[in-house]
Amino acid sequence: MRRITIDPITRLEGHGKINIFLDEMGAVRNVYFQIPELRGFEKFVEGRPAEEVPQIVSRICGV
């Protein structure tokens, strides 16, 4: 089985990669989209004052 890897995917905000698996005839058997990125805002805003959270989570995406 042949594999085409697109890494990184581009012209968007964030990280991603795509693996495309092709069978012997060159037809697409399956495609996997992966996001290799995690920062954990959900966790590290815990304990921060509510009024500070907008400034923190604005750094989730700056694009």
Next chain:
Amino acid sequence: MSKLKIASYWAAACGGCDVAILDIHEKIIDVANIADIVFWPVATDFKEKDVEGYPDGYIDVTLFHGAIRNSENEHYARLLRRKSKILVAFGSCATMGGVPGLANFKNRDGILARVYLESPSTQNKEQVLPQTRVEVPEGELELPYFYEEVKTLADVVDVDYFMPGCPPAPHQIWAVLQVLASGNLPPKGAVVGASDKALCDECQRVKTEKKVKKFYRPHEIIPDPQKCLLEQGIVCMGPVTRGGCSAQCTGANMPCRGCYGPLDGVVDQGAKYISALASIVDANTSEEAEQIIGQIVDPAGTFYRFGLPGSLLRRARNV
């Protein structure tokens, strides 16, 4: 003169640094006149294998944004270090950890559990956590390893210049690009695109005497738009933060949170701020001092908002 080859890459970042580069507006055309872009995921389609195919030292300047959060971030740091003559730690995350560095108040297991198992919007009955390798019917897939703690760029590779800011101010970016293109380079290790004076130096607010009896949260006070925020009892990191941003936040009635990092000679911005507070708290007894300081909510998360991984503390212990 041949054109510069420049790259811009994001590790654990938000993309705001890339947008700040675009915020030099029409001067981006001048950049195109002096430089060719050879890798820039947000804007161009070069892939990892393209970069791997470049000879070592092929890239003249790489602007590296983002912290080192996982093994892929470190891989790109090492790859781009090898391929670049000049590597610039660009923005708060690359220079000192940035907002993603707040994760160093937590630990790896706690973050993974919260995100993938416990968050109210997650359905994960099989309790699946990301794996670095997984077998699928068609072959094997890989994901980076999520590190125990966030690191700065300089923690993993040799860095030539440090350009702070969340994000760096566009006028500073333009100035730095011109300097790098001129070949008249600052000494290695220099902080570029920033002032060597504290933010207060460029903050237009009127400063008189700093004597604070009470610290306020936003719902407790309407700040005087002319007066120093810290003198009004609003926690502002200006005195211990490098200037160069044109004091945009304080100009908009928002206190500084320290994104330009510490001044020369200061190893720990948060500790420096504690020292600064000690000299402005207007208390007659230690109990009163404790009561006033106690009004500051989340001192650690505020004083180390952008710089925990690059500080002396680096991370919280036993969390």
